[in-house]
Amino acid sequence: MKQTLATLPLIAILAACGQADGELNPGNWKSTMAMSKFDIPGAPPEVAERAKTMLGQSQTTEACMSEAEAKAGVRSMSNSMQQGDCTMEDFKQGGGTMSGTMVCEGTGGGFGAPKMAMTGTYTADKVTMVMAGEIADDKLPGGKANMEMSLTSERTGECKR
Template sequence: MKHALAALPLLALLAACGKADGELEPGNWKNTMAMTKFDIPGAPPEVAARAKAMLGQSQTTEACMSEDEARAGVRTMSNSMQQGQCTMEDFKQGGGTMSGTLVCKGAGSFGAPKMAMTGTYTPTKVSMVMSGEMTDDKLPGGKASMEMTLTSERVGDCKK
């Protein structure tokens, strides 16, 4: 009971702000993903050049975030990366920062079986960095390391 009473001022403060920690603004969101690191130690020059050419290339999409999705917030946005046989483990958020580990069985959607995720968020912007290592006998040296950034930013109202 004491703990419940101690939490009341915090809940009142959050209610006064109008948004819970991690809650986002509904509307049209622009999502950009870019590879920022892709190293293959021991790769022949032509393979290393192809890996380097991938750096800086980005993919951008836009999507309308409903009020319910926005209220569900950062945790739900991070969980959306759980495609195929991938799950987000050890997810933590609070005070504008978040972290977790994306674990994929099989090849995985992102290429590495386990990727560390760190990020920041406000009600109108979410930024994440994901990094991990791949091991595969087909790779020169048997492994590669990669890092990518994912940025989602509210860019206006949803298009009708």
């Protein structure tokens, strides 16, 4: 009986939280993606300089996240990053951190990299991710390039109707 009484306050506290780990708040979300690293080992200076111009350029989008999408949480948001024939493998989340590996078949997926490591953090109102991978292409000096992209998504309020 004493054990039951001792666990009741803990259950009440957990129930009051109202959200499972990784759930997001529905509403308007603004996402910004930027290239944070693009290195081409062995590239001539003019090619390396051109690659540097890509750094810091960002692309911003806004979208209304429904209650169902918010409940699906960070795993669903991570899956939405997939382009082409890609899958998220080894996805782990808990306690505000997440990680996984995006593996893409064929060309064009994974932003040009067949495999990208993803790490990130999350709260119910903000998600940050960093994805890094190596591009192998005979057209590149040395045949490869290393890239890293960052994504920040934040809830900005209620959905705009």
